[in-house]
Amino acid sequence: MSPTVAIVISSVIVLGIGVLISFLVGRRQKGIENWNVGGRSLPVYVVAGTQFATGMGGGVLVAHVGIGYSAGWSAITYNLLYSVGIILLVMLAGWLKKQNFSTLPDIFKRLYGDHKIMMSAVTVLAIVVPFGWLCTQLVAFGNLFAEITGISFTLLVIIFAAISLLFVLPGGLASVAWTDFVFGCFILVLSIVSGIYMLDMAGGWSNIVSNVPENFVALPEGMGAIGMATVVLWIFAIFPGALTNQMSYQRIYAAKDAKTAKQGFIIAAIAGLISGIWASFMGISILSQNPGLENSELAAGWFLTQIPTWFLAIYSAFIIATIMSTVSSAVQSVVVNITNDIYKSYINPDVTDRDLVRTSRGLTVIIVILAIVLSLYYPRALGWLQATYAYSAAGLLIPIFLGIALRHRKVLSAKGAMGGIFFGVIGAAVAQIIDTSIPYAVYGVVSSLVGFILISMLFRYESNTEKKVSGL
Template identity: 25%
Template sequence: MSLLTLTWISTIVLSIFFICMSLAFRKKASTSFTNFAIAGGTLPFILLLFTDIATIMGVGNFVGHSSKGYEIGLANIPFVIGEQGAKIIFALVFAGFAAKFAYKTLAELMNDLLLRDKIARALVGLLTASIMIAWVGGQAKGMGALFSVFTGTDPTLMIVVFSGVFILYTMIGGMYSVVWTDLIQGSLLIAIAIWIYVKIFAKVNFSYSELKTRLADVGAGHLAEMTLSFGEVFTLFLTGTLGVLAAQVYWQRCFAAKKPKDASRAMFYSGIAAIILTCLATISGLVVKVTNPNLDPGQAISWLILEEMTQFVALGFFILIYLAAISSASSLLHSASVVITNDLIIPNTKARTDDFYIKFTRWCILLVGIVAVGAAVWSESIIDLFSLAYTMAGGGVIPVLIIGLLWKRKKQEAFNMGTQNSGVSVWGGRIGLVSGAAASLAFGILWGVLISSILTIILSLLIPTNRKPDLNEESITQP
């Protein structure tokens, strides 16, 4: 049987299997908006661990970073360490804290504990959703490009097809279907990834010195050197770190955790796995470079698998990328849609039933999927798409979040749901969010973080919010 036939069969069988799994959880997910959004806050460690791994290890981490390795070599590592190492920072600093609360989104947490402002909540929601939309677009773009290489099918058509599968699968079962299928997908993903990398690095006899020698032989010895300046390294690291810290999908898994300790441990171990696997992806791009130095970077790893590996390995690689794409995309579609419902619709409309919010969120999944398809077609590369969203959201949201958490009005009191305890004012939050995002896009994330931090503090001092003693949201006077 040809690889073309096997690829189509695998795609159809896997798609039907995961859609059927999501159908099994449709009824449970539909009992309440909380169940649909965060599985009722009941997820144990094992489900959190594998949903974190499956969500983190998307197409970009395999195809995108291998392409960057082929193109710029070890210069991609600082971004990898920032992007993936941020999960460990998140685990150590934020995961246990977030898991103490029953919020559905980061924007809701910031609104309740820090800002108490519907406009700021909507801004945080839009910025954090942008990361999810970019990631979904990246999964679709990666799958479209890979399927085109494997079968010769038009990549734009396959971006639409795979996005349709992602959307249908996510609309049906909500968080329950996402995490239970991630248990299967995450387990298979790790096993297949290790096997594939063993096959790839066998090409250079598992020797980095041999890899460097062969890079020099093809005139690409510079790719094995860290040629970036300290400023460039730090900017790449910070972009990855702040972007991930602003990612709603990780906060959402913490809110879904049964115990704070489970949330911290799951994110910590998944962060370690992500660093290892993504660094291996970057180095695998160097292996392709020594094998054929004249490729389009976007198709480098696919060429190696198709031209230099057996049909069995090639099929395994396709299944690996498909699992990475569908598990990551479903989580991201779900997270972005929950943000839209929870932070843009619920605070600004009259109260509705849970059934209404669930149906609305399902339609949002379709809308987000369509926008993500547009982003995938528009963007030149997966990593560029991620980096743009990271820069905008990380530069705007994270400075306001960190300043808000550190600047307590009552220093000895812990943060509690329903109680605002931050010195950041309404206008400080609004301007900090907008200025940080805009400055990061215009001048770079370092300037964005600096400008956001300064303006958040200055405006909070100059235009404080008049807060009444009982601190309920209804009792806060907006400026």
């Protein structure tokens, strides 16, 4: 059996199982609450599974394995920062569940009032990260499978994006979360299997160590082998980005209660850290066997060209499950922002739930098409991750967490929040344009803090916001 045929068969099996689950869940759980937040009834194992599977994604398969290839154990640092970020969200789970939110902008509406300009800006920034993740997954899939099948990158991206619609359209987050859970279990099993296979393929750990730079495999030095400048970028982009990622907030909203959300997120954080260890190990092992790759993001693709057909079929199924979990979650998250925070809030407030579900499905198709176009225009997985995290964190981190901290004091205003948002985004953009030595995300977060404080002082507590905040 040829490798291409084996991959097609395994892909059809895995995707078929996922699509079946998606349609079954979609038939049982209908309505806009199920589409937006999974009916607010997900059990702990589904919360943990969907959070882990969404975070794993093609970024880990391609970009993070690439980090391991070029900088040893540094992928652990990347995932550690993300895991710490989602653990911190556990502290907010009780308050978030109590408010009955559906999206990230709902937090701003509760804290600062329903200011159209502010809400529009927040909605755009809330969309940035999941849309960036969506493009990342499409790029990752195209890079990996173009290497082993000979099919063009463009065609692969289009096909995979089209199939992702079958995971989202039936039931929104309800169908996405349950397919994520099943795929998440599969991902954990295949991570262990592939790690054992790689260890044998590379000739054992002692042989791997002898063929790579010492600082790559030493601990804790290897966790910083990527360089201090990049670690600082991650600290000010990935960690805050995890705190402002709407996909994580949605899974808190979707849990059946606060305790379920907390337990699910702790499990997902541990699993996420383990995935960082796996990615680093895979990258280091590939480096020990082939140190001559020009682009580190090709490391995972090279591995696929070295394994026998039977294992290639299994590993391809692993890739499919991993990437699809994040693609479907990202698409759904972007759509719920547009329908809930723009269409229903300002364009058609009287829309029925049935029509809103129909509109959500139509927008899902449009978002997928746009993601295909942009992924083909800029096919760099790690670049998408870093840029989207940086700008989202720059605009949202300070207004969210200072707003929550100060919610009982009469100091909050929509103008203050907008000051934090716009100063943050502009600060990050200027720093990126002039190519500062300090990562531009740092300038964005600091500028956001300055803007939030400055504008809040100029425009003291407003009466229309007081009514919103006094009930917190």
